[in-house]
Amino acid sequence: MWFHSWSAPMRAAEPLSSDQPAPIVVVGAGMVGPVVAIYLARRFGGVTLLERQSAPAPADPVPTGRSLHVVVSARGWHALRDLGVEEQVLSISLPLRGRLEHSLTGKLTEQPYSRRGQEIWCVERSRLNRLLRAAAVATPGLRVRHDARVLAVEPDVPAVLVEGLEGIAGIEGTTGVEGRARLTCEHVVGCDGAFSRVREALTDRHDRVQMNTLGLGYKEIRIPAGPDGGWPLPHQFFHIWPRNRLLFSAFPNPGGDFTGSLFLPLHGDDISFETIQTDGDAVALFQQLFPDVVSLIPDLAEQYESHPVNSIVTMSCDRWIWRDTVALVGDSAHAMAPFMGQGMNCGFEDARILDECLARAGEPADWAGAFAEYESLRKPHVEAIAEVSIQHYQHLASPTTTATAQDVLRQRVTGRLYDVFSTKFTPLYERCAFTEEPYAEALQQHLATERLVDDVLIGRDGNALLDMSRNEFADVVNRSRPRT
Numbered sequence: 001m002w003f004h005s006w007s008a009p010m011r012a013a014e015p016l017s018s019d020q021p022a023p024i025v026v027v028g029a030g031m032v033g034p035v036v037a038i039y040l041a042r043r044f045g046g047v048t049l050l051e052r053q054s055a056p057a058p059a060d061p062v063p064t065g066r067s068l069h070v071v072v073s074a075r076g077w078h079a080l081r082d083l084g085v086e087e088q089v090l091s092i093s094l095p096l097r098g099r100l101e102h103s104l105t106g107k108l109t110e111q112p113y114s115r116r117g118q119e120i121w122c123v124e125r126s127r128l129n130r131l132l133r134a135a136a137v138a139t140p141g142l143r144v145r146h147d148a149r150v151l152a153v154e155p156d157v158p159a160v161l162v163e164g165l166e167g168i169a170g171i172e173g174t175t176g177v178e179g180r181a182r183l184t185c186e187h188v189v190g191c192d193g194a195f196s197r198v199r200e201a202l203t204d205r206h207d208r209v210q211m212n213t214l215g216l217g218y219k220e221i222r223i224p225a226g227p228d229g230g231w232p233l234p235h236q237f238f239h240i241w242p243r244n245r246l247l248f249s250a251f252p253n254p255g256g257d258f259t260g261s262l263f264l265p266l267h268g269d270d271i272s273f274e275t276i277q278t279d280g281d282a283v284a285l286f287q288q289l290f291p292d293v294v295s296l297i298p299d300l301a302e303q304y305e306s307h308p309v310n311s312i313v314t315m316s317c318d319r320w321i322w323r324d325t326v327a328l329v330g331d332s333a334h335a336m337a338p339f340m341g342q343g344m345n346c347g348f349e350d351a352r353i354l355d356e357c358l359a360r361a362g363e364p365a366d367w368a369g370a371f372a373e374y375e376s377l378r379k380p381h382v383e384a385i386a387e388v389s390i391q392h393y394q395h396l397a398s399p400t401t402t403a404t405a406q407d408v409l410r411q412r413v414t415g416r417l418y419d420v421f422s423t424k425f426t427p428l429y430e431r432c433a434f435t436e437e438p439y440a441e442a443l444q445q446h447l448a449t450e451r452l453v454d455d456v457l458i459g460r461d462g463n464a465l466l467d468m469s470r471n472e473f474a475d476v477v478n479r480s481r482p483r484t
């Protein structure tokens with residue numbers, strides 16, 4: 001079933017005074033928290049957004065501990081339009097029309113994201129986060145509190161134990177420890193990431209959580225702008241250097257440089273972050289596997305030595321909600337691998353669907369019913385895209401030059417199918433990036449397409465299929481398709 005956007009009229013939110021308690025607390029002002037908080041403030045007013053980090057100065061990057069870039073696709077743009085910040089985000093983003101694969105021999109292979117020339121947009125995480133936090137600060141009925149570290153959550157009350165809150169109503173005195181206070185409210189929404197304190201409270205109520213690092217890590221390696229200040233590589237692409245289990249990739253920045261990421265296994269006797277221990281080892285690795293990159297990064301050794309190794313953490317949990325008091329949104333409910341570029345977009349879609357559920361919840365809102373509907377609508381689709389995201393790494397890291405003749409033939413037959421039946425079949429990546437089709441349905445259609453290609457190839461010469469006219473090929477496919 002497709003989700004149709006529907007929204008009940010939102011009531012005008014009154015500004016919150018410094019001594020007025022807020023009935024809704026959103027924990028975490030990363031990428032998703034401000035979006036959730038703005039949706040809730042516009043609909044109900046009375047929202048406090050708590051963030052453990054200090055408010056960044058205008059010229060300072062927002063510290064995230066995450067990859068420096070995110071991509072915005074259809075689901076993300078929907079939420080940003082709802083919030084009225086689409087044009088602002090476009091102004092700090094760069095369009096990407098596809099991937100550009102760099103082989104070991106220097107051969108370049110363009111891989112368009114869309115058959116129709118559609119683009120995804122690349123933006124620096126810190127700039128987008130600063131923009132979203134500013135939009136939250138400017139929203140009536142929404143109060144943003146930085147330097148407020150959440151230590152624990154009591155779902156039944158609900159209440160939030162916070163370190164660093166001062167001068168806010170709803171605090172029931174201190175807890176006996178200086179600088180700590182207990183903030184009571186009516187609803188808590190956790191947007192505080194893969195290591196969520198809000199989710200931890202549900203874990204105490206027997207919510208099962210599964211975390212995995214995938215055995216992969218990455219280091220950020222910057223490719224500076226060229227001598228003339230321009231991009232040293234074509235800036236219309238996401239660049240990849242696939243070397244099977246290993247991968248180097250690079251996103252363009254508006255200033256002419258690129259932010260690269262080196263992906264390696266965390267451990268192992270072969271090439272891994274465990275075995276590449278010195279800057280000399282790193283330079284030798286790049287000279288062996290990414291030789292065309294070495295000349296572009298004069299300070300490669302220094303960067304490798306000084307930049308940390310980041311783990312790729314995935315997380316899933318059984319329960320996203322607790323009665324009418326607590327809900328999890330974004331990475332606090334489902335941290336996924338970054339390889340499909342859907343983590344943030346999925347979190348933004350969570351926020352929008354939660355808002356739509358609350359819009360249908362009546363007046364006064366049935367929060368328990370809305371939370372339950374939100375969880376049931378989102379969970380199957382999030383599980384699907386999380387699995388696809390993990391599998392997509394193998395696609396990114398596998399050079400096209402190493403594909404077997406049988407794999408290449410199958411890919412060409414599949415491409416012919418998409419070409420001849422362009423209105424009936426759509427590649428999985430396009431379904432995820434350029435539509436708002438629920439992820440599980442997109443995956444089901446992809447698997448059905450793969451089965452159809454299997455049926456088409458049974459007992460037939462693949463090359464003969466490619467040599468057929470469009471009508472002949474269409475006839476073979478139609479005879480292979482299951483009757484409904």
